[in-house]
Amino acid sequence: MLKISKSRLGELFDAVAAKQTLYIPTDREPGAAEYKKYESGMELTKELNTVRSAKDFFFPQTENLADFRIDGKNIEVRDIREECGDFVVFGVRACDARSFTILDKVFLCEPVDSFYKNRRDHGTVVTMACSRPAETCFCQTFGIDPTSPEGDAACFDDGESIFFKANTEKGQAFIDSIASLLEEGDTAKLDEVNAKTKEIMAKLPLAKLSTGNFGGDKLNEYFNSDKWAELSEACLGCGTCTFVCPTCQCYDIRDFNTGHGIKRFRCWDSCMYSDFTKMAHGNPRLTQLERFRQRFMHKLVYFPANNNGEFGCVGCGRCLAKCPISMNIVKVMKALEEK
């Protein structure tokens, strides 16, 4: 397999960044990594994953949809879309890589969301295999192998070198573009690393968590469960879980008056917010119980019902780490399963 010594990773980043925009996960402060546009000298984080997921690259927190100019009774609609430049996101973990295929199911089904597709078409996802899963990880529950991540190209770290493998044509083109920096390397040590990671995977506290009891056929059984009241009792109704989640894709569309015209933008929204379904004449989800239930029913029942059994969760563990009251999908799954 082709590889590069870790000490030369900066050279590789420089080479990639010379041709297109490169984003890498880097430390913002101890314990908190985020994706940043690569600038020479920037170092790859040692954190397992970023605080925010990688969904921003394709589905940013806010984006402009259209501009309007109003002149008396007339309105001019301005299509402000432009072809986005090619970019590479490096170091995406297996869980986040899977989240893109989940987001694809939403945004690329008819009618295709051109804003999302534009970025998807121009982005190359280079993943990085995990070797140090955290206690909050449960990607294997969703059939994800963190030692063999998806994405256009996958990278593997054996401690000394980074190995590259193409998963798609785009990934192959990426590897070809840096081929002059790579050399053929022996994967014996990498195989050891992967075997060790798999041992850890089996020992993770959530290793036994299964989706066996969830899916589209559980609609009324779980919707009517009496567990929701207790589960949602302490929920603050904030959007932390939603916003750190790599698969949450609900959005709002708003207008902003700049003083010179109207910008219509979309932004992430959260089903946990009290106004999410509020209409001028009523709200079908009046209390936090209904809103909380919606979020988990969507991931565990509604999404698989509409997408051939695929769940709306990748087990990245961000909600486990970040919910201010430590309520999360794992606790919900375990509670719902209790008869």
Added chain:
Amino acid sequence: MQEAMIKRAKELLADGSVDRVIGWKRGEFAYDITPAVFTSAEELEHDFVFDDFTAANVSKYLVKETAKEGKILAFLKPCDTYSFNQLIKEHRIDREKVYVVGIPGGPKLDIEKIKAKGITGVLSVKNEDYTLKIETLYGEETMPFSEAVLDKCASCKSKKHVAYDELIGEDGDVLESNRFDMVEKLENMTAQERFDFWRGQLSKCIRCNACRNVCPACTCENCVFDNPKSGIDNKAAADSFEENMFHIIRAFHVAGRCTDCGECSRVCPQHIPLHLLNRKFIKDINELYGEYQAGADTTSRAPLTDYTKDDCEPSVVHERGVE
């Protein structure tokens, strides 16, 4: 302590003094604790937890809980009792429906500080003589307790319970805290440095509203930022200054009412030191109107809602604004 609390809660449930108990419920790991309401001895024995990670301030939940029938036992740490008092003062909590048991405060631990040391795969955390023995997926680690203390506890203002019906353990005193040190540091910066500091911090905001929703001073039934009729409702920044506005407006709105419980910064997923905005107001109020601690009592008039002839003149803004 946990055993004593469970025992007392069971007694009070059994003799009918209270119908429910609000405290903390253990989670999947050593640290992921959820505020919870318990209604039976079995639930308490099975799930109730009080340890180094039970930092959450449960006083705000009492707004919702005291709107229900029956009486609730609330276990409040010293800092929580300040929030409780302030909520009483603002008529948000029905005092008659709460039986407050004062319990010792922190310092509590911050799992994120442990993880920031590179200690990951945390399976258990034990405090042995103020050294943390941390069992992880990758072997045992140790670190000093003091380095994993929550920021809000590291600058604790008081070990004294300002409201309770009974105490478990000894009461403490109001402390000489270092809580204004960072505010002073910010005050001593140039305007540009200070502006850069806050832009840097607030640009991290993902607008999840966790700070607002956890805040015991934020009990508006319909926040201006959620109300389409306010004209400033939003869910995301439409321009690069909006996150700043959200936090600054919120700080203004809780000024004089914020007890400095520190929950805003504790829950921020992006580690924005939001409490510093509130502390600036507290420090200014202390300096301009005389020492005042919100939540210290339930009857005194707050400086910003009270008029005295000694109040500072509006011109103070100009005097203090000079570089």
Added chain:
Amino acid sequence: MNNDTLIPKIGVVTDIRQDTPDVKTFRVVAPEGGKVFEHMPGQCAMLSMPGVGEAMFSITSSPTNKEFMEFSIKKCGCLTEWLHAMEVGQQITIRGPYGNAFPVEGDLKGKDLLFIAGGIGLAPLRSVINYVRDNRANYGDVQVIYGSRSKDDLVDYKEIIDEWMADPNIRVDLTIDNPQEGWDGHVGFVPNYVKELAPSTSKTVLVCGPPIMIKFTLAGLKELGFTETQVYTTMELRMKCGVGKCGRCNIGNKYVCKDGPVFRFDQLGELPDEY
């Protein structure tokens, strides 16, 4: 780049009718004339005044009308207040069509049809009724039962009197909630009137109105011997995108904007009660 459904088109308001004290019907055409897009009865469109708001409205005109689209809109929020205040000639933005439609070319074909509407609930059904009138040979008996709070609250009253009631091929039964001077027709709530009229259970029913009226009408129909598979309705929930992506108008795993808004009651019955 291909067209994106989220980027709206311009519609010009060429006529505004005050139908009731709080309902106006707006006629919308493309700036170059003609309809902005084609639709089927029961489908909806997103109307917006940029800077004010955007919301989903059912298209009340029939697709058989080739010149314009119409929207009957009740004043109840920010955007609708703005729309009620605008004048003829105003441009608005419009995108769609969204959602499924009443199966006028499917299951409804050849059937005896019973339309039951309450208040502004006539708006989505008017599209179907006029479509059926224009394709009269394809359907059996047609009956319309329509009620409102008062005579003044009957939407499209002029069209009902002048056209529908004059049409020998359809039967129209009107009712108002309370007696009123100048009204010699039926007085009483729609669900009760339906029971009084006791329509034949051979009919396929399309019902739309306030939730409480739908609830009691459905119960009444069941008493009369109708089954849920015979009754269609159309739903309304908060929407933003119109294409099943923004995630808020779902009932269970169905998105009202995409899988609805038209549902048969047996289909609704399988979904959670959250609407």
